[in-house]
Amino acid sequence: MAALEIRNVCKDFGSEQVLKDVSLAIDSGEFLILVGPSGCGKSTLMNAIAGLEPVTSGEIRIAGEEVTWQTPAERDIAMVFQSYALYPSMTVRQNISFGLEMRKVPKAEREAAVERVADLLQISHLLDRKPSQLSGGQRQRVAMGRALAREPKVYLFDEPLSNLDAKLRVDMRTEIKKLHQRLGTTIVYVTHDQIEAMTLADCIAVMRDGRILQLGSPDEVYNDPVDIFVAGFMGSPSMNFIAATLESEAGKYRLRVDTPGEETLQLPWPNARQTPAMAERVGKPVILGLRPEHFTEDDARLSDYDEGVLLTPRITVVEPTGADILLQLRLGEGEATARVGPKCRATAGERLALRIDMARAVLFDSETEKRLA
Amino acid sequence: MKPASTPAARPGVIVPRAGRPSPAARFQDWLPRLVLSPSIAISLFFVYGFMLWTFILSLTSSRMLPSYEFVGFAQYARLMTSDRWWVASTNLVVFGGLFVAICLVLGLLLAILLDQRIRQEGALRTLYLYPMALSFIVTGVVWKWLLNPGLGIQAMVRGWGFENFRFDWLVDPDMAVYTLVIAAVWQASGFVMALFLAGLRGIDDSILKAAQLDGASLPRIYWRVVIPCLRPVVFSAVMILSHIAIKSFDLVVALTGGGPGYASDLPATFMYAHAFTRAQIGLGSASAMLMLGGVLAILVPYLYSELRSRRHG
Amino acid sequence: MDNVIRRRTIGARVARFSLYAVLILAALFYLMPLVVMLITSVKPLEEITPGTLLSLPREPTLAPWVKAWGEACTGMRCEGVGGYFYNSIAIVVPAVLISTAIGALNGYALTKWRFKGSELVFALMLFGCFIPFQVVLLPMAQTLGWLGLSSSRAGLILVHVVFGIAFTTLFFRNFYVAVPTELISAAKLDGAGFFRIFWRILLPVSAPIVVVSVIWQFTQIWNDFLFGVAFSAHDTQPVTVALNNLVNTSTGAKEYNVDMAAAMIAALPTLVVYVLAGKYFVRGLTAGSVKG
Numbered sequence: 001m002a003a004l005e006i007r008n009v010c011k012d013f014g015s016e017q018v019l020k021d022v023s024l025a026i027d028s029g030e031f032l033i034l035v036g037p038s039g040c041g042k043s044t045l046m047n048a049i050a051g052l053e054p055v056t057s058g059e060i061r062i063a064g065e066e067v068t069w070q071t072p073a074e075r076d077i078a079m080v081f082q083s084y085a086l087y088p089s090m091t092v093r094q095n096i097s098f099g100l101e102m103r104k105v106p107k108a109e110r111e112a113a114v115e116r117v118a119d120l121l122q123i124s125h126l127l128d129r130k131p132s133q134l135s136g137g138q139r140q141r142v143a144m145g146r147a148l149a150r151e152p153k154v155y156l157f158d159e160p161l162s163n164l165d166a167k168l169r170v171d172m173r174t175e176i177k178k179l180h181q182r183l184g185t186t187i188v189y190v191t192h193d194q195i196e197a198m199t200l201a202d203c204i205a206v207m208r209d210g211r212i213l214q215l216g217s218p219d220e221v222y223n224d225p226v227d228i229f230v231a232g233f234m235g236s237p238s239m240n241f242i243a244a245t246l247e248s249e250a251g252k253y254r255l256r257v258d259t260p261g262e263e264t265l266q267l268p269w270p271n272a273r274q275t276p277a278m279a280e281r282v283g284k285p286v287i288l289g290l291r292p293e294h295f296t297e298d299d300a301r302l303s304d305y306d307e308g309v310l311l312t313p314r315i316t317v318v319e320p321t322g323a324d325i326l327l328q329l330r331l332g333e334g335e336a337t338a339r340v341g342p343k344c345r346a347t348a349g350e351r352l353a354l355r356i357d358m359a360r361a362v363l364f365d366s367e368t369e370k371r372l373a
Numbered sequence: 374m375k376p377a378s379t380p381a382a383r384p385g386v387i388v389p390r391a392g393r394p395s396p397a398a399r400f401q402d403w404l405p406r407l408v409l410s411p412s413i414a415i416s417l418f419f420v421y422g423f424m425l426w427t428f429i430l431s432l433t434s435s436r437m438l439p440s441y442e443f444v445g446f447a448q449y450a451r452l453m454t455s456d457r458w459w460v461a462s463t464n465l466v467v468f469g470g471l472f473v474a475i476c477l478v479l480g481l482l483l484a485i486l487l488d489q490r491i492r493q494e495g496a497l498r499t500l501y502l503y504p505m506a507l508s509f510i511v512t513g514v515v516w517k518w519l520l521n522p523g524l525g526i527q528a529m530v531r532g533w534g535f536e537n538f539r540f541d542w543l544v545d546p547d548m549a550v551y552t553l554v555i556a557a558v559w560q561a562s563g564f565v566m567a568l569f570l571a572g573l574r575g576i577d578d579s580i581l582k583a584a585q586l587d588g589a590s591l592p593r594i595y596w597r598v599v600i601p602c603l604r605p606v607v608f609s610a611v612m613i614l615s616h617i618a619i620k621s622f623d624l625v626v627a628l629t630g631g632g633p634g635y636a637s638d639l640p641a642t643f644m645y646a647h648a649f650t651r652a653q654i655g656l657g658s659a660s661a662m663l664m665l666g667g668v669l670a671i672l673v674p675y676l677y678s679e680l681r682s683r684r685h686g
Numbered sequence: 687m688d689n690v691i692r693r694r695t696i697g698a699r700v701a702r703f704s705l706y707a708v709l710i711l712a713a714l715f716y717l718m719p720l721v722v723m724l725i726t727s728v729k730p731l732e733e734i735t736p737g738t739l740l741s742l743p744r745e746p747t748l749a750p751w752v753k754a755w756g757e758a759c760t761g762m763r764c765e766g767v768g769g770y771f772y773n774s775i776a777i778v779v780p781a782v783l784i785s786t787a788i789g790a791l792n793g794y795a796l797t798k799w800r801f802k803g804s805e806l807v808f809a810l811m812l813f814g815c816f817i818p819f820q821v822v823l824l825p826m827a828q829t830l831g832w833l834g835l836s837s838s839r840a841g842l843i844l845v846h847v848v849f850g851i852a853f854t855t856l857f858f859r860n861f862y863v864a865v866p867t868e869l870i871s872a873a874k875l876d877g878a879g880f881f882r883i884f885w886r887i888l889l890p891v892s893a894p895i896v897v898v899s900v901i902w903q904f905t906q907i908w909n910d911f912l913f914g915v916a917f918s919a920h921d922t923q924p925v926t927v928a929l930n931n932l933v934n935t936s937t938g939a940k941e942y943n944v945d946m947a948a949a950m951i952a953a954l955p956t957l958v959v960y961v962l963a964g965k966y967f968v969r970g971l972t973a974g975s976v977k978g
Contacts, residue, residue: 079871099877405801408792412855416852439824486705486708489705505967506956507953510952515720516719526739619818
């Protein structure tokens, strides 16, 4: 039985449709991340799950029971808010136990629960402070503690880390992951940060304009994007989109990439990755999607790159990041980014021999922006 | 995890249907409305109902007691030919105009001066503003005493040796209305100062610094940069002050009693006198409706621009 | 803007000096009536002669205050304003508490439990802040008669509550609009209901606006004259009406010192509130009038 199931949910604000026929289901213990740019409807979807916003149509079920028309309190869920939403007049202890108190849990049990989550989140020393006396990171912990004190059917996290500074955010991310692994809770987590999505999720729902574009594991969403939007949204630096023309010769496909002032490139498309859809696009423009790590220095000479294509583009910018080096290079009508090893000796303005791993490249229809192959 | 594209694939799935809110949800939905309903009822009856009621009364020949013998707009016609109403209306224009203008100028001036990093600013501000805490009756009583020609300011200045000094506006039918202006300005200008000061403090400091670096002199900065920024404050101040002016009743009663004769009557005192002491309920109601019209004439453009700016803001 | 270095020329010094001169002069203008009121109220009547407006009393006396409180004639009766002072208190305290409580609940419901038409409800109620009260006087008099509340304190309390909730609702609505709605969402998820959220979450953070509302309502109702004079009888008049009667009672010699003492008595409660809580007083004035 699905821990949470959303069926054909629509939500209108006046004449504007913010959720358009959204459906998904997750199993107990799964970590679902809703990700997308601001205004994509992910927060509205979360509020609909919580019961804070009534839906226009559709159905929401938690643990098999229909909750679409129940109050938030009846749904037995807990939520961590972006602003933490700690009750300012209460101490940390009161904040954590308030939900239990409202549910008429006896005092002794409430105290035990407070101790338990305080231990879990290492906030025992803060229990008698007011939220105003806490740092941002501490508030975040208390907000999580408040959710963890109860044992609800589903936890909702609404961009819980976005108000933290970069370092704290990474630490808390790891901590949330550990907590999830330890407690095995069902979590729906909203973020606009694709790295958070990749690192935390069992399952990612990429949203845009009120629709779920793709629902899948992080690996699927990253390596098998359904369209240009998903491909561009996941991954940093973003995937390179290179205008090309699809050509066919003797049952084999290849891509022609014109770079102004350079020799025209012919990139053979791997036979194993041909799809029937490609046949209709022969002779027409397509878009080749290459992630920065699909480029490799030629001298790496890795054996599994038998489908790799060698090219020598002109490098325009060299950006060392420490762990690796990002290169801007001229490819097609614009520039592309390549990620190479830290020892690469590239110089801006010069050419560099690089190999493209065509086995991992993806191809999109330039009109519909949908995946071709 | 199930793919999104096959939502109704499993057996036993119920097709989405019209919602039946749980009893708790329905209760939660209605509670806020229930809590607000007494206030809504009060507002509908005591504000809107009473306005309508007064309007109906203004169409009747009611004198001592309300009667419902309708005479159309005869009471309004009577008002238009009533000398006393014209005096009251003219007085309101004079009093209101001067009161608003002087309060604005004085308030803005004091606010600008106070904004120059003044020592003891807090104490000065307190002194400028305290009259606003007083009742207009107290203000009227005090100024009646100060403006009393026999014992007040006139007598004091004459005592200093200026034997011909005259300041007897209180008993001069042509000037009595100006005493109202003095007292009302005394009471309300500090408040306008506070409004402007808050406005000045709200102006982004870097704008002023930029203007100073551009080499503008202080008066020029104020005239060209600061005061234009205060337009919304001016707007609300005018709105509030005109509102005070139209409603002015207690001040007139305590300071001049509308006198000498009815030389310093305002519509508010006119209305009260006719409705409550001169047994002219119909006429009094008509004058009240005209006062309401005056307030609406100011309020509607104000609210309109407020709403517009909010929509565009 | 004074962080910028300015040259200290003679001209600048003169300007600075005149600046203070103007400000102090203005302060004297505002202060003078209060000072005159105070010194006149402690002068014996014989010292009140032409030209002595600003002179300090040679023989200060509290007799005018005593007389104003307990003996001075207000119309027919000669019992001073003391009794009316109590009337004012008896009217103000319940009216302030009731209107503030209703305003708080209204503001809460209007901001945190929005429903279709809640903005319209607010606009509807807000209009009550703007009407000239003359337009409700006559119907109110009749309604109070029907309710059997004519000329009673209860009637005045009702009037002040009815016309005060527009303002208190405005205050609380504008305050609660700024309280993050996520707090309410969190409490809803925690299982708290409408009243519980108000009582446990919102009210504990509402102290500033409660103070503003109480002070505003207190000064408004204490200083009211129109409703007081229209809807009260001799024994239920508030102090402002009594003061006006006292000043306009012309039996025997005019006792200006007693008038001033009575004015001071009527003014003191609001002045004390202003001095003690001026910050909130100003906030109420600006909140009550600037933002709609």
